[in-house]
Amino acid sequence: MKKYLAIFTVFMMVLSLCACGSSAPKEVQESKGSESSQGEAAPGGDKAPEGDKPTIVMIPQAIGNEFYVAGQQGAIAAAGELGIDFIYDGPTSPQVDQQVEFINTYIAAGVDAICIAPLDSNAIAPILQEARDAGIKVITYDIDASSGRDWYMTPCVATRYGEVIVDYMVEQAGASDIEWIFLVESLGDEFQKAAAERAVAYAAEKYPDLVFHDIKQLTQSQDAAYKEVTDLLKVYPNLRGVCSIGTIIFPGIIEAIKDTNNVDKIANVGMGTPNAIRGYIKDGSLKTSLMWDAVDMGYAAIYTAYNSVTGTLKEGDTTLDCGKLGTLQISEGGIIIQGDPLAFEAGNIDNYDF
Amino acid sequence: MQNKPGLAGLLTRDKTAIRPPEVKYAHELLLLGLFAVVFVIMSLISPKFLTVLNLTSMVRNFIEYGLIALAMTFIIISGNIDLSVGSIVALVSVSIAMVNNATGSLGAGLAAGVAVGLACGAVNGLLVGYARVPAFVATLATQFIFHGLALGISHAESITGFPQGFSFIGIGKILGLPTQLWIFLVCAVIFSFVLNKTKFGRYIRAIGFNPESAYYSGINVSRVLLADYLVAGLMSALAAIVLVSRVASARATFGTGMDTIAITAVVLGGTSIAGGYGSIRGTIVALFLTGIIKNGLTLARVPSEVSTVILGALLLVSIIFSGNAKSWLNIVKVRKGKQ
Numbered sequence: 061m062k063k064y065l066a067i068f069t070v071f072m073m074v075l076s077l078c079a080c081g082s083s084a085p086k087e088v089q090e091s092k093g094s095e096s097s098q099g100e101a102a103p104g105g106d107k108a109p110e111g112d113k114p115t116i117v118m119i120p121q122a123i124g125n126e127f128y129v130a131g132q133q134g135a136i137a138a139a140g141e142l143g144i145d146f147i148y149d150g151p152t153s154p155q156v157d158q159q160v161e162f163i164n165t166y167i168a169a170g171v172d173a174i175c176i177a178p179l180d181s182n183a184i185a186p187i188l189q190e191a192r193d194a195g196i197k198v199i200t201y202d203i204d205a206s207s208g209r210d211w212y213m214t215p216c217v218a219t220r221y222g223e224v225i226v227d228y229m230v231e232q233a234g235a236s237d238i239e240w241i242f243l244v245e246s247l248g249d250e251f252q253k254a255a256a257e258r259a260v261a262y263a264a265e266k267y268p269d270l271v272f273h274d275i276k277q278l279t280q281s282q283d284a285a286y287k288e289v290t291d292l293l294k295v296y297p298n299l300r301g302v303c304s305i306g307t308i309i310f311p312g313i314i315e316a317i318k319d320t321n322n323v324d325k326i327a328n329v330g331m332g333t334p335n336a337i338r339g340y341i342k343d344g345s346l347k348t349s350l351m352w353d354a355v356d357m358g359y360a361a362i363y364t365a366y367n368s369v370t371g372t373l374k375e376g377d378t379t380l381d382c383g384k385l386g387t388l389q390i391s392e393g394g395i396i397i398q399g400d401p402l403a404f405e406a407g408n409i410d411n412y413d414f
Numbered sequence: 415m416q417n418k419p420g421l422a423g424l425l426t427r428d429k430t431a432i433r434p435p436e437v438k439y440a441h442e443l444l445l446l447g448l449f450a451v452v453f454v455i456m457s458l459i460s461p462k463f464l465t466v467l468n469l470t471s472m473v474r475n476f477i478e479y480g481l482i483a484l485a486m487t488f489i490i491i492s493g494n495i496d497l498s499v500g501s502i503v504a505l506v507s508v509s510i511a512m513v514n515n516a517t518g519s520l521g522a523g524l525a526a527g528v529a530v531g532l533a534c535g536a537v538n539g540l541l542v543g544y545a546r547v548p549a550f551v552a553t554l555a556t557q558f559i560f561h562g563l564a565l566g567i568s569h570a571e572s573i574t575g576f577p578q579g580f581s582f583i584g585i586g587k588i589l590g591l592p593t594q595l596w597i598f599l600v601c602a603v604i605f606s607f608v609l610n611k612t613k614f615g616r617y618i619r620a621i622g623f624n625p626e627s628a629y630y631s632g633i634n635v636s637r638v639l640l641a642d643y644l645v646a647g648l649m650s651a652l653a654a655i656v657l658v659s660r661v662a663s664a665r666a667t668f669g670t671g672m673d674t675i676a677i678t679a680v681v682l683g684g685t686s687i688a689g690g691y692g693s694i695r696g697t698i699v700a701l702f703l704t705g706i707i708k709n710g711l712t713l714a715r716v717p718s719e720v721s722t723v724i725l726g727a728l729l730l731v732s733i734i735f736s737g738n739a740k741s742w743l744n745i746v747k748v749r750k751g752k753q
Contacts, residue, residue: 123718152718155670160661161475165712168468169460182572182663186581206574248571 114172114369116362117147119162121177121203122154127333128177130414131202131358135175138362141383146362147171156180163187166196173197173365175213181206197368201361204395211368213361215352215398217391218251221305222258224401225329228348229301230267232327237269238300241292243285243313243330245306247277252305259303273299278309285312293320304330310349311336318345334404334412341409349404354414360385360398441684445699445732452703456710463710470592474585474660476705477594478503478653480698482676483683484605485649487697490680491609492642493622493689494542494549499650499676501560502534503669506654508564511573511664520577528651534560535647536640543639557673564666574663584660594656601649606694618642622689678725679704682732704728 118135120128132148139146147166151158156179164187166174174191178184178200188198188208201213230236242259244252256275263270273296278285289312293299304313310332317326323345332349340346363382367373373380380388380396389397404412457464482499489496506527514523534556541552586593609615617638620628629635653672658664683700685692704725711721 147715149712149715149718152722153671155667156661156665157478157657157668162712162718164471164475165468165709168465168471169462169713180572180661180663180665180667182574183661183665186585186660186662190585248569 113143113145114366115145115147115170116173116175116365116369117149117166117169117171118175118358118361119150119159119166119177120148121150121159121179123148123150123152125154126335126414127354128202128358130354130412131177131361134353134355134358134360135362136358137355138359138366138383142362142366144362144366151179154179156183159184160187163191167191167194170194171196172369173199175199175201175361175365176205177202178205179203184208197365199361199365199368201357201364209394211364211373211394211396213357213364213396213398215354215357215360216401217395217397218254219258221251221350221401222255222260223262225255225303225305225350226259226263226267226270228329228350228403229303229327230270232329232347233301235300236267237271238327239271239273239296239298240301240303240327241273241296241299242275243278243289243302243304243306243309244275245278245280245309247275255305270301278304278306278312280306280308282308282312282315285309286316289313289316290320293317293322300326302326302328302330304328306330307332307336311340314340314346332404333414334409335414337404338409341404341406347405350401351404352398352402353412355412356385357398359383360388360396364396442693442696442699445683445696445703449699449703449706452707452710456706456714460710460713462713468709468713470587470590470595472705472709473595474592475709476701477592477598478657478660479672479675479679480598480701481601481649481653481656482646482672483679483697483701484601484694485646486676486680487605487683487685487692487694488609488618488642489549489646490677490685490687491622491689491692492618492639493625494639494642495553495677496538496643496646497550497553497673498534498538498557498560499646499653500669500672501557501564502531502647502650503654503657503672504564504666505534505560506531506651507658507664507668508568508573508666510655510658511575512567515573515575520580524655527654528648531647531649531651531654532644533647534650535644538647539640539643542643543636561666568664568666570666572663572665576658576662580659581662582659583656584658584662594660597652597656601652602694602698609694614638614641619690622686622691675704678729682729 116139118132120131122128135148136146138144150162159176159179160183163174163176163184167190174196176184176188176198181204185206185208188205191198192208192210198209199211199213200209202215204212204214229240240263242256244256247253260272260275263272276292278288285308293316302313302317304310310330313328313330314337317323317328328346329348329350331351333351334349337346337349341349360382363385364373364380367380375394378390380390382388385398388399391397462468482503486496486499509530510523510527513526514520517523538553538556541547541556542549583593583597588596617628617633620631620633621635621638625635654669657668679701680692680697681687682704683693683696683698685696707725707728708721711724712718
């Protein structure tokens with residue numbers, strides 16, 4: 061008869077897990093909605109859209125990733141301001157088939173909009189198209205999909221990043237006639253490629269005395285980047301400027317410059333999250349990391365989604381009113397621009413945690 | 415202790431001898447009951463659960479795992495394991511895409527994919543069946559090798575360029591049901607038949623019970639195991655085809671973690687991880703059970719961290735109470751006997 065006891069135990073366990081699972085996160089989500097929200101519904105109650113409150117789901121590359129958690133904070137703030145029924149969910153590890161699975165499920169759930177940071181621009185496209193066919197607004201953020209989305213909220217335009225990074229390098233070097241190189245993680249990455257190419261072209265226009273050596277692709281690993289940069293410094297002994305894009309290689313570049321006692325000689329600007337480069341900023345081995353505010357990224361993504369659902373944001377619009385971020389520009393192809401890249405420096409780095 | 419009547423029974427087609435009769439359907443019934451209960455709960459907590467759209471689209475989320483789980487059931491019944499199936503999916507995916515792009519023929523791509531899948535299965539089968547490398551080690555090694563090959567030949571990039579019609583397998587429907595569900599049902603019937611009605615099915619169970627005595631009973635253990643892994647390679651290739659069709663692209667990271675999910679379904683389905691007994695129907699029920707739990711919890715807005723924990727707990731509980739029901743019930747019997 062223990063068999064029945066076993067069956068009963070399993071049932072009870074699943075029951076209890078389902079019960080606590082279904083009500084707990086709901087409270088959290090609801091409390092972040094507008095003040096007028098009707099409060100806690102009956103336990104295990106209705107999840108259907110409440111009145112005309114739009115339901116927006118945000119799917120990051122992976123939940124638990126610091127960077128996207130910061131985006132989640134911004135998104136929650138925006139959802140609170142706009143009175144959105146907000147869901148944050150996604151794969152526990154960065155696997156695109158899991159992302160597809162979530163989108164599939166949320167299409168069936170009948171949400172109003174999906175905000176997604178795709179893990180794979182191509183693999184995600186068919187399911188996004190399916191979501192659009194089902195009348196769901198699809199917004200990509202951080203990373204764009206190759207097709208199948210309505211709007212793309214980019215934290216930063218690649219070409220603009222290329223321009224700004226050169227400006228920061230020249231400013232840091234205090235001279236516009238130095239030798240410099242551009243390092244990237246992957247030339248297959250459209251953002252990195254476009255930014256690097258624009259940086260070179262822009263430098264030639266604006267600072268004709270700069271001596272440009274090369275766009276070099278480093279191995280996507282901190283250790284490998286460290287060795288490669290150490291070698292590069294031997295190849296170009298008079299190098300005084302290093303621009304780079306790649307959050308993985310950046311610490312390797314910083315360490316290499318530090319260990320070869322080139323911190324004062326070489327102006328080094330690259331892309332690193334505040335938490336990854338905080339130590340280097342504090343000990344003076346790095347002056348500037350050029351990136352963007354991930355909190356604002358989530359905030360802007362939700363504003364884009366909301367305005368797309370309500371119809372305020374239409375095809376052909378050139379600007380979007382984005383709450384505390386002010387007015388955002390929209391470029392051709394339905395791309396909302398969060399703004400210029402943001403420099404993390406000794407003065408402001410402690411305001412950021414991601 | 416219980417004497418092992420399995421082998422003699424297997425060879426004489428006396429199926430009742432395979433397991434103690436009192437647990438013949440216990441696990442499957444428990445799962446089926448659990449499935450019903452979970453189904454009702456999910457319907458109650460989420461109004462979106464019991465909709466045609468959800469139920470049909472949900473199936474697409476786990477059929478690929480299911481195809482692999484069918485083959486994995488065979489492998490685990492034979493007392494082995496295959497940790498490389500996810501990597502085979504990756505390698506087959508990029509092979510299909512690259513051959514498709516190189517030749518301009520999807521047919522050639524698919525043929526190449528199946529060939530690669532079979533080749534991978536053959537490598538595993540030779541290692542386990544003939545070289546006598548323990549399956550865990552052999553397939554752990556090939557997991558890295560196949561994945562490394564996939565990364566190498568694709569340069570870790572995403573590959574696209576499939577003809578429009580190809581998406582029919584992954585997102586199309588036949589008679590209102592997803593295409594891949596039909597594929598899965600056909601495969602499930604075949605696997606069930608092979609396991610229960612053919613010599614091959616009896617052989618893998620015999621090997622799972624005791625490979626030594628299977629060998630001395632005249633079973634060509636090496637060949638059966640080779641066939642077993644070939645089937646796994648083939649099913650991995652089929653899963654890869656469905657996956658690639660569904661996402662219209664291929665990448666070397668596809669399939670990561672598929673091995674563990676497939677093994678989970680098999681073990682949750684009551685197949686003994688030590689080999690010897692198990693059933694396709696158990697695997698199928700377990701597959702759908704995990705599928706509706708994941709889907710239902712997502713719809714009920716349970717964060718995915720929590721639902722993975724729930725699935726893990728379910729697996730543990732199920733194994734503690736029932737996966738080992740055989741030995742467990744025997745212990746109970748022994749205790750009762752002593753009293």
